[in-house]
Amino acid sequence: MKRPKLPGVFLFVVCLLAYFMFVKHHNAAQNHEPFRLPSYHPARPGPIGDTGPASAAAEQSFQYGIMFDAGSTGTRIHVFKFQVGNQEAPKLAHETFKAIKPGLSAYADDPDKCASGIAELLEVGKSSIPHSVWNITPVVLKATAGLRLLPGEKAIHLLENVRTLFHESPFLSRHDSVSIMDGTDEGISAWITVNFLLGGLHSADSPTVGMLDLGGGSTQITFSPQDEVRMTDIDINRTRLLSLHHSLFSKNYHYLGLGLMSARLAVLAGGVTPELISPCLAPDYSGSWEYIDVIYTVKGQKAGEPAYDACRTKVQKVLYKKVMKASEVAGMDFYAFSYYYDRAVDLGIIKEHMGGTIKVADYIEAAKRVCNSPAISYLQSPFLCLDLVYISVLLQELGFPPHKQFKLARTINQVETSWALGATFHYIESLKRL
Template sequence: MKVPKVAYVFVLFVCILIYVYQKRPFQRTQNGLGFIIQAALGQSVPQDFYGIMFDAGSTGTRIHVFKFTKLPNESPKLAHETFKALKPGLSAYSDEPHLATKGIQDLLDVAKESIPRNLWASTPLVLKATAGLRLLPGVKAQQLLDKVKEVFQLSPFLVTNDCVSIMDGTDEGISAWITVNFLMDSLHGEERNTTGILDLGGGSTQITFLPHNEITLQTSPVNYITSIQMFNSTYTVYSHSYLGFGLMSARLAILGGTEGRPSEEGQELVSSCLSPDYKAEWKHAEIVYNVKGQKSGEPIYDSCYARVEKILYRKVHKPEEVGSLSFYAFSYYYDRAVDVGLIGEEKGGTLKVEDYGKAARHVCQSMESESTDKPFLCMDLVYITVLLEELGFQKDAVLKLARKINGVESSWALGATFHYIDSLQRN
């Protein structure tokens, strides 16, 4: 019996399909057989996939559920983000790690509601902790991570051995840089018209940018320069994280306290950055300190500025070219600018570095004659002013401040999710 030619074609197609299916296990897991069939038939059908990133910061835990869409031979596009935050941060449960699990489970329920059930098993689930856990004793931090991992392993999502970890500060800065430039579509093409990022958290602060001057690469500390691959391109970036120089940790240093060490009984931390008549309890990293203001004999702004300068003296590297580059600033840079009306709370805006200084002087001066419901605002604004100056920014340098770019949270989470999914593909 003569076999029709169409039968030969069909058998050949099935053989090719089976071969492709066996050779691409990650794509089988992430995309499903339907997409591979459509791709084999030459159809440009969008592929949807998801990633879940938990950002375990010093003051809270946030979940980001990212939905991506990808056409064959094109880079992924972000289609949607679901975001929710809970307080306090994981470090608040350092003595009772089992209490952290409820909040983690609540956030996992958000992911279940956001992702189609048939894609749960193929969606990577990751938690990365930042400065809050970096500052904890190693044993306590690990106990918290182990509890989170137990919850993750009981979830219906894709969980690997490294799904829960403490994020290196430099990786945090690089991931934030990827996020911003991905959202601005600056990672494609030859011009590389990228923007730098400044992130001021509670326990650490990061700076990351793509150097334009060879002298920056030659004169910077070796561990401040790193190369990353993204979208088939290699980027050599300047990035560093200063642990202990986040805004809350800086407050403690300015007050004269030591990270992780309670004050002696009856001891008060005194600072001229506070109103002279101020006296209260202040909680940082689950330790309660007694703090009070001090009249120094000179204006609050001047004495506070001198104190902060001493704290930061020779502690921060100054890459000279930052003043000529474009930068986005986030987190407490944003929050404190909102507090003094420099930008709108919802839309953000732009400002000059000197605007922080002017606001600091005004707030500090007003504290000399009237009470305030934001006793640390003077200290915080002075610290931000001096920090930016120490990082090399001139007073007239312009910063862009945003919580979201094109409707997406401008944190490191998106960049870290890309990196994680990429590592799964490579392995």
């Protein structure tokens, strides 16, 4: 009986393994990995549902999340695709977005009619996500201002209809998948979005930035305290992200009613009479202003002192003891959004789609210039004087000195700086702890 030629067999196996290793290495070199989030410079690959020839095993390195933003004027779907790896922070590979009008609150008297719009947006999710992972992809709806203002029963009926549609969908839906978002969660989720996009949540040592948001009805300030001992007298929310621990300071739920539109009404001494007279408006101005379904007559008032000084006095009275000053924020980096951004555009300090930077002193000097200028210069924006004074006083009350500079942005690396991304990521993380 012949003995097998073992050396020859062994040599054949070694050559075969070497060939397979070469092919594997060559194929891997041809695949383009999604870019990392900043500071890793993320990019957007092709359509979210285009998996190409990738194997089922390779697809497992991606995770998807669907977030419905149910606002007062419309409902928007965000489909996020994350690349995940062992012991690594997730990377945002792509976002699919679509919006429809009107908002859910428009169906308050006939909640069944909201079904078609929600179903339409769910189809966006189906077409954007591989069929094989539908059942492990969470779908979430968070409603904001529109439903907060509805009577309780009407809001409940709308949310129940959406919850039923989600349960009937092929996606992962739980009882908490549909809810009304409170101001605190909105502020924290926006903070998560900004720092996720900037790479500040990748490790415990990564620096984070603070977030300032000035909406119509409320204002938020959110940041991670550097010295918790000195911050014991203010509310601290603790949030676990990316398997790390970040302490977040968020006062937005205390600042309900201090958004720009709410502040206008308070400064104009509204609520008692539909006629509002104020030194914050040009002396010869007369017009109308609608807020929360009430139409007010607004008129200017000649003050005995410069208009800026008179208006600032009014604003200071409105903010007296309503805002907590945190001296620590003066030395931290902050991003500012919403009306902070819009008013900077009005002043020509930044361009609408470009963003940029602004100092507290810029708002102060602009307020002085606008308020004390001839009425003709701001008749197209009769509230510009009031808005700028309010913003400049508010920032100083929050603890920001005149020389403090903020970054203004609507997007970071082509991703909207809304709360949707942060809320999606936070929800996915919460599922991991169940």
